[in-house]
Amino acid sequence: MSPAELFCLDTGRALGLALQTFPRNVPKPSYSLKTATLHDVAREAGVSVSTVSRALNDQPFVRPEVRDRVLLASEALGYRPDVSARSMRTGTTGAVGLIVSDISNPLFAAIAKAADTALSPRGYALMIANSANDADHEAELISAFRQRRLDGLIIAAANEGAAGLGDRIGSFQASVLLDRDVPGSRADAVLSDHGAGLGEAITHLTSLGHRRIALIAGTPSQRGSRVRIETFNAELDRLRIPRDTTLCRSGGMTIEDGYRAVSEILALAEPPTAIIAGNNQLFAGFFGAIRDVGLRIPDDLSVVACEETELTSFHAPPLDVVRRDMDALGRTAAELLLARLATPNRRRRQVVLPTTFEARGSSAVPRSRQRVTT
Amino acid sequence: MSPAELFCLDTGRALGLALQTFPRNVPKPSYSLKTATLHDVAREAGVSVSTVSRALNDQPFVRPEVRDRVLLASEALGYRPDVSARSMRTGTTGAVGLIVSDISNPLFAAIAKAADTALSPRGYALMIANSANDADHEAELISAFRQRRLDGLIIAAANEGAAGLGDRIGSFQASVLLDRDVPGSRADAVLSDHGAGLGEAITHLTSLGHRRIALIAGTPSQRGSRVRIETFNAELDRLRIPRDTTLCRSGGMTIEDGYRAVSEILALAEPPTAIIAGNNQLFAGFFGAIRDVGLRIPDDLSVVACEETELTSFHAPPLDVVRRDMDALGRTAAELLLARLATPNRRRRQVVLPTTFEARGSSAVPRSRQRVTT
DNA sequence: GTGAAAGCGCTAACAC
């Protein structure tokens, strides 16, 4: 065992015990990986390094003839500028961070794809991290990204109200909030107009005769859930439907949370005739729960899902959904970021993207109502 | 317009026309983002920078008392080492690249998540890029990752036979092939044993009486598709079922490719009684196609999907699938990578992960057979 | 044990 390892154990800071922001005790890379440097190109072209730098960076004041010679030499040597070295000089890394709760959630994966599609042709690379909706862990991730001097951050923050979040987000040259509203933050944001689609959904359900509608919302510390809860209550008030707090659930965002909430609600003395699932995870939980109980859609229970997924679109019948364009969300986030990087002092922008409700057969006239009308 | 921009247009190399490997003409970051440096910590602790470096990197030969003072000072100043600077010295970035065709494909998203889960606690960050299954674009992406001096590469290469691919992959300190077999490459690999699950599936179908089974495979330039085609043919031979080349389709990997292939196959004079979809994208295409034609599963057509997704597991009836653990795939890839980084000269490893067939109700005795037996 | 100093590869003053 090497002295370094010994020491590591001595101080009790074994690898893997805590989040590392940079790997340690890793062998240096072999020298076979070396590539040509600016110096090499300069020698090859018979000019100085600064001329090479200027020529390669499309700066003025280089004779076209010299430029061509440099380009040729660079080509011949397969020169690729070292990003680390450049970063150290310019303070710019050409990398953008993306923090979401879970990249394997197809919604976030779609956003990541769209953002990358917009960023990649502009020379930016995407660094992705998963917060697991844990605000503390997220803070570490942001810090690690800061340490990597990432040019920008796109983040669907776990907890909008986390202490110091605004500052952490603001510590980047550019940052974009993904459907989040962080008090005190001056960051650009892409927001979804959750209220619009959800309002339509509630109108649809009530027009079918539903009076007991449940909402399975996620954590109110994220804008989507919060807006849904607010809209839900406001719409019920507007429609003069008495609120039943047991029918409006908020809490976690996981499949398990959805399963539990739905199970509890279905066990009520007077269960709802329609359920709105606040996101795709909660919907998956809902789906598992009603399957276990043996309820059919829409015969036994009407349902509206927020977020379109394979599940909602391919279900038979296809499910009523409040949908939004995740692709547009990711693309817009990337565009806001690029615009901010290009013009650091431009005024703050918050882009609101629409949501729409689509009725496709997963909600029907409730049983109770059928009896009354028959 | 600035001179730089003018020049850029002059040379016809406008931004966005070609893949950039690094952004240009971007304003330097504001100085408000500055953080404490090693020097600052040294001054605060009243020692030299080298001592600080040693103390912070858990190196021996630092008096415990001094070490504590350094740690305290570092803490007080909120010191975070600059990754770029460190990279320049060590040649190590603590970042790993992941190249897949499309991160929004839930299979790849799951792999990315699993890899990140394994890498992140070790201090490695994940950089993700999408190749769109375009080998040329992929080559550019690899090159861009090289330029960023990423420590390692995990790649589901678009075309196993692409010229120079092995060298490109080998240009990293560590690289892992994701279910790919690149001739001439000495890279570690995680492979799935596609043949096992598919063999079971074919046995299952034939035991039900199917004789005309179709396989919608993807591109033979990727191991998964290739092995499926080989297994398919071998199994039919073994079972003494005459091969019909029109029933074994290979080509693209997209939903559209799946749709087209299935549509063509169903239009045959003697269509198959069972179809095996080679991956989740092809399955989605299959699904759209049979929906448009109005066929029901399994009454009109038996189906086996390769890869488990929301669609296959929540379908009614749940679909027969050849499944594999994408989580294990991503995790294993990350572990192979870490092991290689830790021990550059360790012998090459190729880990084969199992696939299993699960019959769940989407295949039944074919119509023709029913008539015969009745 | 600790400090001084040399670079890693690059960009940007600053001279010429």
Added chain:
DNA sequence: GTGTTAGCGCTTTCAC
């Protein structure tokens, strides 16, 4: 227009 040079922040000899 082009070359020289001073660092960016860090790790690592090499003295002491």
